[in-house]
Amino acid sequence: MTSQRPIRVTVLGLRGFPNIQGGVEKHAEQLYPRLAALGCQVRVIGRAPFRSQHHSDRWNQVVFDWLWAPRIRGVEALIHSMVGVLVAATQRPDVLHIHAIGPGIVAPIARLLGMKVVITHHGKDYERQKWGRLARTVLRMGERFGMRSANERIAVSDLIRRSVLDTYGVDSVFIPNGIERNSSSKDTAVLAQLGLTEGRYVLQVSRLVPEKRQDDLIAAFLAARLPGWKLAIVGDTEFQDDYSRSIRAASAVYRNVVCTGFRAGDELGQLYRNAGFFVLPSSHEGLPIALLEAVSYCLPVIASDIPANKAIGLREGSYFPLGNVEELARRIRAIASIPPPMDDLIAVRSEVCSRYDWDAIARETLSVYRRVAEG
Numbered sequence: 001m002t003s004q005r006p007i008r009v010t011v012l013g014l015r016g017f018p019n020i021q022g023g024v025e026k027h028a029e030q031l032y033p034r035l036a037a038l039g040c041q042v043r044v045i046g047r048a049p050f051r052s053q054h055h056s057d058r059w060n061q062v063v064f065d066w067l068w069a070p071r072i073r074g075v076e077a078l079i080h081s082m083v084g085v086l087v088a089a090t091q092r093p094d095v096l097h098i099h100a101i102g103p104g105i106v107a108p109i110a111r112l113l114g115m116k117v118v119i120t121h122h123g124k125d126y127e128r129q130k131w132g133r134l135a136r137t138v139l140r141m142g143e144r145f146g147m148r149s150a151n152e153r154i155a156v157s158d159l160i161r162r163s164v165l166d167t168y169g170v171d172s173v174f175i176p177n178g179i180e181r182n183s184s185s186k187d188t189a190v191l192a193q194l195g196l197t198e199g200r201y202v203l204q205v206s207r208l209v210p211e212k213r214q215d216d217l218i219a220a221f222l223a224a225r226l227p228g229w230k231l232a233i234v235g236d237t238e239f240q241d242d243y244s245r246s247i248r249a250a251s252a253v254y255r256n257v258v259c260t261g262f263r264a265g266d267e268l269g270q271l272y273r274n275a276g277f278f279v280l281p282s283s284h285e286g287l288p289i290a291l292l293e294a295v296s297y298c299l300p301v302i303a304s305d306i307p308a309n310k311a312i313g314l315r316e317g318s319y320f321p322l323g324n325v326e327e328l329a330r331r332i333r334a335i336a337s338i339p340p341p342m343d344d345l346i347a348v349r350s351e352v353c354s355r356y357d358w359d360a361i362a363r364e365t366l367s368v369y370r371r372v373a374e375g
Contacts, residue, residue, distance in 0.1 A: 007369050008041045010093040012084045013103030016046030019264035024099045026289050034362035036061035045084040073239040074135045077102045089113040094373040104146020116372045119146045120154040123286025129210035151372045156287040177287045178358035179296040190267045201230040203275035208237040208244040211284040218250050220328035226336050236262040272297040295352045298345040302331050
């Protein structure tokens with residue numbers, strides 16, 4: 001990098017970071033400081049409503065432009081992307097990197113304004129249960145416009161790459177999400193705050209949305225009847241609805257179900273580090289960062305057998321049939337009674353970490369930038 005001109009990158013399509021909820025946000029939080037360290041000049045166009053007193057205009061060599069966005073479900077990302085692409089055009093970056101298929105709808109505008117575009121496809125968001133017909137139509141348009149207009153496409157899983165190739169006849173570069181190496185801190189302050197006991201709680205980390213299937217997990221956990229255990233559901237949602245309210249209501253009814261709200265940084269690390277095991281019963285994923293993180297903490301994991309979860313390549317016994325609450329309860333009882341040997345968990349972590357390394361991911365992404373900027 002020292003002998004080459006730094007590549008100027010503007011990033012669009014995410015709320016911001018660090019410590020802002022969302023898989024795309026977590027992805028960007030890990031990726032862009034590494035790209036900055038490799039010599040890229042990175043500017044992120046974030047959404048002002050998500051900026052807190054802890055978010056500055058510069059973090060780990062990444063510069064932020066916090067732009068207005070409406071707090072209206074279904075149009076927030078679209079309107080922010082429309083405004084953001086005009087701001088990006090004034091910055092004249094070498095590469096505009098758009099994340100997710102919704103914001104991808106502005107890719108043709110970016111090309112008309114003379115920018116070179118890379119878009120990362122994180123998953124088929126129109127398959128999420130929370131969206132209505134109109135929103136799903138817009139998301140499909142975003143996928144179509146983004147995939148057909150971008151100079152280069154990145155897919156976070158090979159399943160997505162093959163789907164894009166079959167649907168639009170264009171190839172993508174497969175660059176997955178990664179695993180953040182966990183710290184060795186032994187602090188347990190957040191456990192005491194939440195009434196959790198080390199090694200005696202089941203953990204899920206995700207937004208409170210229907211496709212994450214917290215309702216299945218609660219039903220299975222209660223059916224498993226684990227004396228002295230609790231279920232910790234970590235996460236929140238930007239817009240309250242009947243589903244999220246029902247999940248929170250469960251923690252008011254059942255003392256052994258704890259809704260912690262959104263947690264990040266060291267608090268989230270404590271919750272991973274001290275859990276008995278991790279469960280992800282979701283019906284839709286791109287490439288689940290939370291599941292990767294659980295593996296990085298050497299946690300036993302149980303995940304639904306959807307293709308995105310199985311693509312991570314965990315041992316076959318780690319998966320259960322999607323929606324089968326009875327089988328999930330059986331797996332929960334079994335793993336609480338006889339957890340896998342630590343040597344096996346360490347071996348799984350080693351295998352997965354070697355495939356999902358953020359430093360390698362940053363270098364591969366930089367190669368994509370160079371091809372686009374120089375091409």
